[in-house]
Amino acid sequence: MDEVTYVLDQRCLRGLKVVFRAPERLCRICLADRLDEAFPSATRAVEVLGAVTVQARVVPFVAELRWGMRPGEVELVHRFTSSKEERERSHANVAAALHRALGCTDH
Amino acid sequence: NACHSVGGDGRMQLRPGGVMPSLTPTMAPLGLGQAGPIAPSGIDEPAVLAALAGLDLSGNEEGFIPRFGVMLTRHFANFYNRITFEFLHRMQGSGLEAEAEALLTDAGYHCAFRTCGGVMTSAEWDAVVRPMIRTEDDWVHGMIAVVNALGWGTWRIQDLGPDRVVLRVWDDYEGNGYLSMYGPTRQPVSFLHMGGIAGIMHLIRFGRIMDRPALTDAFYEACLDVERPFVPRLTSSVAAGDPFTEIVAERG
Numbered sequence: 001m002d003e004v005t006y007v008l009d010q011r012c013l014r015g016l017k018v019v020f021r022a023p024e025r026l027c028r029i030c031l032a033d034r035l036d037e038a039f040p041s042a043t044r045a046v047e048v049l050g051a052v053t054v055q056a057r058v059v060p061f062v063a064e065l066r067w068g069m070r071p072g073e074v075e076l077v078h079r080f081t082s083s084k085e086e087r088e089r090s091h092a093n094v095a096a097a098l099h100r101a102l103g104c105t106d107h
Numbered sequence: 108n109a110c111h112s113v114g115g116d117g118r119m120q121l122r123p124g125g126v127m128p129s130l131t132p133t134m135a136p137l138g139l140g141q142a143g144p145i146a147p148s149g150i151d152e153p154a155v156l157a158a159l160a161g162l163d164l165s166g167n168e169e170g171f172i173p174r175f176g177v178m179l180t181r182h183f184a185n186f187y188n189r190i191t192f193e194f195l196h197r198m199q200g201s202g203l204e205a206e207a208e209a210l211l212t213d214a215g216y217h218c219a220f221r222t223c224g225g226v227m228t229s230a231e232w233d234a235v236v237r238p239m240i241r242t243e244d245d246w247v248h249g250m251i252a253v254v255n256a257l258g259w260g261t262w263r264i265q266d267l268g269p270d271r272v273v274l275r276v277w278d279d280y281e282g283n284g285y286l287s288m289y290g291p292t293r294q295p296v297s298f299l300h301m302g303g304i305a306g307i308m309h310l311i312r313f314g315r316i317m318d319r320p321a322l323t324d325a326f327y328e329a330c331l332d333v334e335r336p337f338v339p340r341l342t343s344s345v346a347a348g349d350p351f352t353e354i355v356a357e358r359g
Contacts, residue, residue, distance in 0.1 A: 010321055013178055050158030052234040060168045069230035077173045 004098045006091075017077045018091060022098050024071040030104035031074070034097035035065060039090075063090040074098065141350070142261040142277040148248035149241040155252040158235045175232065175253075177225035188284035191298065208295060212339065215302020216309075220330065223250055223307050224314075224322045246311045247272070259299075260352075269312065270358040272337075274304045279352040282345025296346045297354070301339035305356045308337045335359050 009017035032055060036042070042057035042065070054068040062082050067074040076094050078087045109115040145152050164181070166172050172179040191211055198207035226232055227250060236249040244267055251262045251274075260280055266273035276282075276297070285296040295301070310316040314330045335358040343349040 009176065010323070013173060013176060016178075017173070017176070045163065047163060048158075048161040049231060049234050050154065050161075052158075054234075056163075058167070064167065064173065066230075069234045073230065075230065079167070080169050080171065 003102055004095055006095070013077065015078075016080065017075060018094075020074040020076065020094055020098055022072045022074075022102060026072050026098070026101055027104040028068075030101040031067065031098070034101040035067075035074070035094070038093040038097040039063075039065065059090075062086050065094065143263045143265070143275060143351070146248065146264040146267070149245040150236065150239050150248040150252050152248075152252040152255065155235055155239075155249070156256050159231075159253065159256040162231070174229075175222075175226040176229035177222055179222075184280040185284050185288070188281060188288070191281070192285055192288065192296065195296075208298065211298035212302040212305075215299040216306040216331075217302070217327075218299060219303045219306020220310065220327055221322065223254075223303070224310050224316060226250065226253055227310065227316045228319050228322070243311065243317070246317060247307065250307050250311075254303075265353070270335075270337075272304060272308055272356050274300070274354045274356070276300055276345075276352045276354075277350070279345045282352050285346040286348070291346060291348050293344070293347050295341045295344070297341060297344065297352050300352060301341065301354050301356075304354055305337040305339045308356055309333070312337075 004020060004022050006018050006020045008015065009019055035057060036044075039057055039059055042059045045056040045058065047054040047056060049069070052069055054066055057065040061079050063079060063086070064077045065074060066077070069075075074094060076090060078090065082090075109117055109119045111117050162174060164172055164174065164179070166181055170180065172181065195204075195207055195211070198204055201207075227246065232249075232253070236253065240246060240249060247267060248264060251264055254262050258280075259276075260283075261277040263275045263277070264272065265275050279297050279300060281297040281299060285292060309330045313333050314320060314326065320326050337356040338359045339354050339356040341352065342355050343351060343353040345352045
């Protein structure tokens with residue numbers, strides 16, 4: 001069974017937001033490194049929500065990634081103007097990064 | 108007549124001189140320190156506000172704010188106010204005044220369903236508010252705390268029961284807007300607030316939002332189609348010069 005699953009958010013962001021879920025053992029350091037490798041041109045941001053630190057990566061006019069709010073979850077929010085090909089590529093890159101991060105043995 | 112919407116060619120010529128039309132006056136000064144006390148609950152509202160202050164709500168490169176699982180926009184309150192109040196005024200004498208008010212209140216109800224429903228099932232809510240929740244009523248107080256971070260005014264729960272809620276709003280943006288644009292009125296103008304609080308109560312009391320239902324059109328209809336829905340009524344209004352807007356929403 002694939003340890004990485006995803007669901008299309010059917011609420012207000014239906015079609016634009018995909019929530020990836022991986023086991024909670026997912027190493028945060030490896031996750032950040034693998035996502036940064038997958039999206040090398042992304043702008044990095046950190047938001048602090050009380051006791052929770054949210055990591056964000058933005059590729060302008062393509063996608064935004066956010067993680068840290070729920071263990072094991074990565075949100076991929078496509079930009080409204082992104083193309084079908086860009087969305088497919090972003091989706092594939094996030095899934096691949098999660099799989100690679102799950103294989104982490106360094107931390 | 109340059110505008111395409113009236114058949115113009117879109118070309119405009121600028122000339123110096125002339126008189127600037129008067130702009131909508133700015134709203135009355137915010138009386139942020141005047142709001143009543145926060146109702147006791149499991150929710151630490153100052154902590155919620157402090158946590159949400161760390162969120163970037165400035166909008167992305169497309170002008171959208173994808174937060175709380177919904178697509179927000181940063182908007183001029185008086186733009187929406189103007190549309191609302193001009194619509195209301197133009198319906199005067201049509202025989203459909205009550206329908207117009209019902210439509211505007213329903214817009215507030217829709218907003219509660221989509222926006223507040225999205226908030227209460229979002230990762231941000233799970234991170235900041237959900238850990239504080241101990242009772243069903245805490246869901247109401249938690250949603251009010253988040254609303255207070257959004258700039259609509261300062262909401263305070265005056266009374267809360269299974270079938271009734273009394274909401275007071277200081278610096279109600281709808282009341283402030285009407286007062287500054289048109290002067291005082293005893294007619295209801297705080298439609299978003301009225302529909303909004305009724306919608307929040309429906310989501311929590313009937314919709315069981317804590318069970319994370321999908322916010323589909325069918326679910327919306329099911330939330331509405333209940334025996335004795337919450338019906339909001341205005342009992343005081345900033346637009347009339349009162350210190351706060353008060354809405355009582357009770358099951359009919």
